[in-house]
Amino acid sequence: MIYLDNAATTLEKPGVVYKTYFDAVRRYSANAGRGGHRMAMRASEMVSDAAEAVAELFKIDAPERIAFTCNTTLALNLAIHGLLKAGDHVVITGMEHNSVLRPVVHSGCAYSVAAADGFGCIAPAAVANAMRKNTRLVIVNHISNVCGQIQDIDAISKVVHARGAFLLVDAAQSAGVTAIDVVRQRIDMLAFAGHKGLMGPLGTGGLYVGAHVELSPLLQGGSGSESENVYQPSTMPDLLVSGTVNAPAIAALGSAVRYVQALGESALLSHERALADAFCARLREIPQVKLYRSETGGSGVVSLNIAHKNPVEVSSELDTKFGIAVRSGLHCAPLAHKSLSTYPAGTVRFSFGYFNTMRDVEKATDAIYKICKA
Amino acid sequence: MEKGIVVYSSISVVHRARKLLKKKHVATHVVQLPSDLGLKGCSYGLECALEDMDGILAYSHEKNLNMKAAYKMTETESGKVYTAYDLS
Ligand SMILES: Cc1ncc(COP(=O)(O)O)c(C=O)c1O
Numbered sequence: 309m310i311y312l313d314n315a316a317t318t319l320e321k322p323g324v325v326y327k328t329y330f331d332a333v334r335r336y337s338a339n340a341g342r343g344g345h346r347m348a349m350r351a352s353e354m355v356s357d358a359a360e361a362v363a364e365l366f367k368i369d370a371p372e373r374i375a376f377t378c379n380t381t382l383a384l385n386l387a388i389h390g391l392l393k394a395g396d397h398v399v400i401t402g403m404e405h406n407s408v409l410r411p412v413v414h415s416g417c418a419y420s421v422a423a424a425d426g427f428g429c430i431a432p433a434a435v436a437n438a439m440r441k442n443t444r445l446v447i448v449n450h451i452s453n454v455c456g457q458i459q460d461i462d463a464i465s466k467v468v469h470a471r472g473a474f475l476l477v478d479a480a481q482s483a484g485v486t487a488i489d490v491v492r493q494r495i496d497m498l499a500f501a502g503h504k505g506l507m508g509p510l511g512t513g514g515l516y517v518g519a520h521v522e523l524s525p526l527l528q529g530g531s532g533s534e535s536e537n538v539y540q541p542s543t544m545p546d547l548l549v550s551g552t553v554n555a556p557a558i559a560a561l562g563s564a565v566r567y568v569q570a571l572g573e574s575a576l577l578s579h580e581r582a583l584a585d586a587f588c589a590r591l592r593e594i595p596q597v598k599l600y601r602s603e604t605g606g607s608g609v610v611s612l613n614i615a616h617k618n619p620v621e622v623s624s625e626l627d628t629k630f631g632i633a634v635r636s637g638l639h640c641a642p643l644a645h646k647s648l649s650t651y652p653a654g655t656v657r658f659s660f661g662y663f664n665t666m667r668d669v670e671k672a673t674d675a676i677y678k679i680c681k682a
Numbered sequence: 683m684e685k686g687i688v689v690y691s692s693i694s695v696v697h698r699a700r701k702l703l704k705k706k707h708v709a710t711h712v713v714q715l716p717s718d719l720g721l722k723g724c725s726y727g728l729e730c731a732l733e734d735m736d737g738i739l740a741y742s743h744e745k746n747l748n749m750k751a752a753y754k755m756t757e758t759e760s761g762k763v764y765t766a767y768d769l770s
Contacts, residue, residue, distance in 0.1 A: 340693075341693045341726075343714065344712075344713060344714025344726070349712050352693050352697065353697050355694070356693065356694045356697035356698060357697075359694050360698065369746075370746065370748075371694055371698060372691065372692050372694040372695050372698075372748075532693065532725065533692065533693070533725050533726075534725070535717055535725065536717060543691040543692050543748070544691075544692065545692060545694065546692055
């Protein structure tokens with residue numbers, strides 16, 4: 309099987325991630341932050357170590373500002389529902405995932421959509437135009453999970469802060485893939501996946517919340533601290549983390565982050581982009597193929613359609629006849645597909661990861677040639 | 683026997699403080715604190731030698747390690763007695 313569905317989750321992980329995970333499951337699975345015995349201490353130390361690794365990667369000065377979650381969706385919900393109040397206005401972009409769109413709609417707050425161009429690029433002026441006097445939050449998808457377009461967070465951040473709003477970046481596809489510096493880029497909140505570009509285990513993600521951002525907790529419950537208090541503690545991360553955490557997975561995420569860090573800044577982006585570039589270059593020779601990809605070079609995510617074929621048919625043929633795993637349809641991002649004019653059928657998405665090779669690119673393009681010829 | 687106890691805002695800060703202090707060759711260890719101390723913050727703290735206490739407090743301020751309380755802990759025959767210690 310050739311796995312080209314890394315935007316959904318990375319299948320293969322660095323060896324150190326499996327090792328940390330299995331060691332932790334077997335030997336350090338006491339309840340982190342619950343109790344004073346050495347096993348519980350060891351578990352909470354693993355979680356703290358992972359927070360330090362993530363903090364270093366994203367240039368966060370206080371690791372305790374990071375709340376680990378089970379995925380990006382929970383992180384986005386903690387940020388959106390924790391910040392918004394009745395009467396607030398929100399700006400989202402035309403490239404957002406349903407894990408942004410749905411919580412924003414559910415919040416009941418008025419929202420506007422900053423339009424994307426036909427390649428999925430959001431101009432800072434589009435964000436500025438969508439903002440109102442009462443805009444409290446702007447949410448931007450850093451790298452599109454549909455076409456790999458990378459947004460200019462620095463420029464968007466300037467526009468957002470000039471108008472006094474908070475910036476929440478959905479880094480589901482960018483964490484680990486490209487450099488993120490929450491201080492320099494003035495990112496107020498960063499929701500990230502642990503299981504995608506960072507190559508950590510399934511069931512990992514997190515939310516960074518700047519010290520100047522006050523959130524109310526979406527969930528309430530045991531935090532292992534201030535147990536006599538009937539209210540959720542106000543200190544991070546206990547404010548946002550209730551209940552037992554998945555310490556082995558978080559510990560393995562910590563190892564994954566260290567691995568990605570050692571590869572060097574944007575190493576994954578260079579590798580994945582090179583594969584995607586080669587893939588697109590070969591496919592441009594096939595007239596039936598329409599590619600959806602940034603003109604200026606996106607990430608390792610490429611969408612395409614084949615004339616007269618439904619995307620679901622194509623992905624099913626790739627799976628059954630060629631042993632290639634891709635994802636087709638709307639990719640939980642109907643807004644993005646509307647922006648790219650591929651709604652409602654969607655596209656076939658190929659997403660390259662760190663462990664893919666040029667041979668995988670050749671096999672995938674050969675398969676597409678054959679599907680087009682048939 | 684007397685010891686110093688520093689209480690930080692969360693368990694993550696406790697671990698971070700311990701590691702930073704270790705690098706400076708200051709020995710501490712993480713302890714769970716009695717819930718009837720009425721702490722507003724983490725239930726865990728760092729136990730240290732009393733003579734290291736002022737240095738640890740100054741260093742924690744310098745490194746922005748958010749502290750909630752500090753105590754002098756005395757072990758008596760009837761148990762541990764905690765006396766509030768000036769954080770500044
Ligand atoms: C851009 C984007 N945001 C959010 C999510 C949700 O991520 P998770 O599955 O970690 O909740 C995804 C998942 O693919 C995504 O691509």
